[in-house]
Amino acid sequence: xxxxxxxxxxxxxxxxxxxxxxxxxxxxxxxxxxxxxxxxxxxxxxxxxxxxxxxxxxxxxxxxxxxxxxxxxxxxxxxxxxxxxxxxxxxxxxxxxxxxxxxxxxxxxxxxxxxxxxxxxxxxxxxxxxxxxxxxxxxxxxxxxxxxxxxxxxxxxxxxxxxxxxxxxxxx
Amino acid sequence: xxxxxxxxxxxxxxxxxxxxxxxxxxxxxxxxxxxxxxxxxxxxxxxxxxxxxxxxxxxxxxxxxxxxxxxxxxxxxxxxxxxxxxxxxxxxxxxxxxxxxxxxxxxxxxxxxxxxxxxxxxxxxxxxxxxxxxxxxxxxxxxxxxxxxxxxxxxxxxxxxxxxxxxxxxxxxxxxxxxxxxxxxxxxxxxxxxxxxxxxxxxxxxxxx
Numbered sequence: 001x002x003x004x005x006x007x008x009x010x011x012x013x014x015x016x017x018x019x020x021x022x023x024x025x026x027x028x029x030x031x032x033x034x035x036x037x038x039x040x041x042x043x044x045x046x047x048x049x050x051x052x053x054x055x056x057x058x059x060x061x062x063x064x065x066x067x068x069x070x071x072x073x074x075x076x077x078x079x080x081x082x083x084x085x086x087x088x089x090x091x092x093x094x095x096x097x098x099x100x101x102x103x104x105x106x107x108x109x110x111x112x113x114x115x116x117x118x119x120x121x122x123x124x125x126x127x128x129x130x131x132x133x134x135x136x137x138x139x140x141x142x143x144x145x146x147x148x149x150x151x152x153x154x155x156x157x158x159x160x161x162x163x164x165x166x167x168x169x170x171x172x
Numbered sequence: 173x174x175x176x177x178x179x180x181x182x183x184x185x186x187x188x189x190x191x192x193x194x195x196x197x198x199x200x201x202x203x204x205x206x207x208x209x210x211x212x213x214x215x216x217x218x219x220x221x222x223x224x225x226x227x228x229x230x231x232x233x234x235x236x237x238x239x240x241x242x243x244x245x246x247x248x249x250x251x252x253x254x255x256x257x258x259x260x261x262x263x264x265x266x267x268x269x270x271x272x273x274x275x276x277x278x279x280x281x282x283x284x285x286x287x288x289x290x291x292x293x294x295x296x297x298x299x300x301x302x303x304x305x306x307x308x309x310x311x312x313x314x315x316x317x318x319x320x321x322x323x324x325x326x327x328x329x330x331x332x333x334x335x336x337x338x339x340x341x342x343x344x345x346x347x348x349x350x351x352x353x354x355x356x357x358x359x360x361x362x363x364x365x366x367x368x369x370x371x372x373x374x375x376x377x378x379x380x381x
Contacts (some may be wrong), residue, residue: 067276088377099354109363115377128354129346132362134369136376143365145345149338156337 009079012058013107014100016120018089020055025080027056031067032077083117090114091135093123174265181258188251199240271342 015021030050052060052067059065065072090110098106101124110118125133131144149156177245333340364372 090373090377094355095353096355102356102359105359106362109366113367114373118377128340129359130358131365132358134366134373135380136373139372139376141365141369141373143362143369144342146338146342149341153337155336156341157334 009063009075011083011111011117012055012062013104013111014058015055016103016107016122017043018084018119018121021080021087021119023053024055024059027053028067028073028077028080032073035068035070035073059132075155082097083119085116087119088115088137089119089121091121091123093125093135095124095128095130095135096124097124098122173263174269176260181255181262185251185255188247192247196244 009023015024016112027050029051034049059076060067063076065076067073067076092106103120107120110120128144129146131146131148133144134141
């Protein structure tokens with residue numbers, strides 16, 4: 001298991017999905033290339049070091065890594081490869097595009113409660129209305145308002161038959 | 173009856189006229205034995221003839237003629253008067269009869285006409301009543317049919333509504349306050365649902381992985 005082999009490394013909440021992991025992998029490869037060029041070239045020649053992204057910065061800071069050290073780069077590379085290969089992926093659909101803050105909060109909860117390296121892909125489905133739909137490896141979880149109404153169908157029918165409203169109940 | 177009376181009166185008048193004509197002819201005719209041969213002078217017949225001629229001379233004959241004429245005229249006048257009275261009586265009776273008959277006939281015809289009108293009226297009333305009954309029956313049938321169809325439609329709509337109630341309410345909520353539902357406001361609800369199904373999600377992830 002990846003999180004067993006790389007227990008010390010963690011994914012920041014901003015690295016939410018496989019796309020972000022792939023981006024980190026590509027960025028790390030670029031840094032590796034630059035480092036290799038620095039090693040091979042003679043002194044005095046200028047080598048342009050690539051600028052790290054916010055995702056990479058957060059990953060480095062969270063895991064206290066120094067990418068100038070080959071061991072750290074290798075460790076991170078192995079970690080990212082393991083994450084890419086073995087981390088569970090959840091697909092969650094919302095009615096609107098979620099904000100970064102929302103995703104951060106959701107990822108924090110997922111990494112804490114479900115799996116420390118869980119990845120998330122976000123879908124857009126306007127018909128949901130409220131709530132979300134979660135699709136795992138083989139299961140499908142409907143947390144939408146429509147499903148909630150379906151669950152409360154008998155109660156709705158009972159209320160409709162009695163002609164009651166919540167407001168009326170509140171008054172009574 | 174009156175026709176017979178009229179015929180009898182006319183027959184009486186005709187018989188009276190014939191009698192007067194016969195009398196006039198009879199008076200004007202000479203005896204057959206006397207005219208045939210001339211009597212012998214000095215005979216009884218001649219003497220009788222002379223006496224007769226002396227008695228029934230021209231003046232006397234003229235007197236007799238005048239008297240006969242007057243008597244005839246008197247009889248004619250009386251009969252004319254009687255005839256006139258009979259005619260007046262007959263005319264009045266005829267008028268009365270005709271009036272009575274016409275009145276009776278008219279009454280009968282009017283009665284028949286009235287009866288016909290009454291029958292036609294009754295027939296029309298019966299027909300209208302039958303039509304009204306038929307219309308009422310059809311109206312009831314149509315009303316029942318419409319009621320049944322409305323009930324069936326209502327049941328179908330209710331069934332449709334009940335089967336798609338969640339979708340309908342969801343659609344209504346979306347249409348009513350869809351733009352006011354912020355995803356950030358739903359975070360607690362979503363996390364609550366995830367928390368409720370955490371175990372199942374973990375099992376799914378682990379089994380999938």
